[in-house]
Amino acid sequence: MTSKQLTSNQKNLLILFGVIVPTTVAAIVYLQAAGITDDNLNMLLRLTARISFMIYLVVFVARPMRELFANITTKWLLRERRSLGIAFAAMHTVHLGLIAYRFNTIPGLDYEPSNSIVGGTAYALLYLMLITSFDAPARALGPKSWKRLHKIGLYYIGLIFVSTLLPDPGDEIFTLERAWFVLLTASAIFIRLTAYFARRKKN
Ligand code: HEM
Numbered sequence: 001m002t003s004k005q006l007t008s009n010q011k012n013l014l015i016l017f018g019v020i021v022p023t024t025v026a027a028i029v030y031l032q033a034a035g036i037t038d039d040n041l042n043m044l045l046r047l048t049a050r051i052s053f054m055i056y057l058v059v060f061v062a063r064p065m066r067e068l069f070a071n072i073t074t075k076w077l078l079r080e081r082r083s084l085g086i087a088f089a090a091m092h093t094v095h096l097g098l099i100a101y102r103f104n105t106i107p108g109l110d111y112e113p114s115n116s117i118v119g120g121t122a123y124a125l126l127y128l129m130l131i132t133s134f135d136a137p138a139r140a141l142g143p144k145s146w147k148r149l150h151k152i153g154l155y156y157i158g159l160i161f162v163s164t165l166l167p168d169p170g171d172e173i174f175t176l177e178r179a180w181f182v183l184l185t186a187s188a189i190f191i192r193l194t195a196y197f198a199r200r201k202k203n
Helices: 008-034 038-068 072-079 081-105 113-131 135-141 143-165 176-202
Strands: none
Touching (some): 008 038, 038 072, 038 143, 072 081, 081 113, 113 143, 135 143
16 A cells, blocks of 8 residues: 555554654664663663654645745655654654653662653643644644644743753853754754745735
8 A cells, every 4th residue: 555545544543653663673672682781771772862853843844845845855744744744653652652761670760750741741731732733632622722732832842852952050161962953953944934034025
């Protein structure tokens, strides 16, 4: 069956499970081989979060890139933005699974309530966005509320990502790892702002 024959709901499910299943299997294989330790679980948490972050940035710039550069790539990017959003939700679902597994496996763990509220709200928004990426819930919500929900979710989740870029007290300020993410995030914000001001100038 080609992707042309799939309904949009089937395509969503294919992407969702097509990301969750292999990522979960890879995480289990890695933990079996390397050992179920807090360090290894944190490494997988960082990896799933960083892959999600990369997907998030592409979703974040899809529309402004189309507005600024009308070509075949940006056309595809905008058309597939929802699929990328589903892939993001799938990868972050594995992040959530790892959080739950770590909580149940590593004794004495204590997540700060404030962090859990902020993270929990992000997950609530993420799953509302995921559910309303399917046809019937999107129709039930209506286009105006749909747009509002997805905009709020996009910015809220983006703010959490930005907050993870800030060094913790005592951390080295400049690390090559952080510099890459800061550069990519700053570029994405720059692209969005440029498209925003270009739109305003036109109107
Ligand atoms: C209650 C919810 C959450 C908990 C308990 C949690 C927990 C964790 C943990 C334990 C790590 C590994 C930390 C380390 O080794 O330094 C991590 C990494 C990360 N998480 Fe989450 N997380 C949550 C939700 C989220 C959400 C909603 C986002 C983004 C929208 C997110 C983004 C990240 C990022 C970007 C990293 C990697 C940070 C780095 O590169 O150092 N997390 N998370």
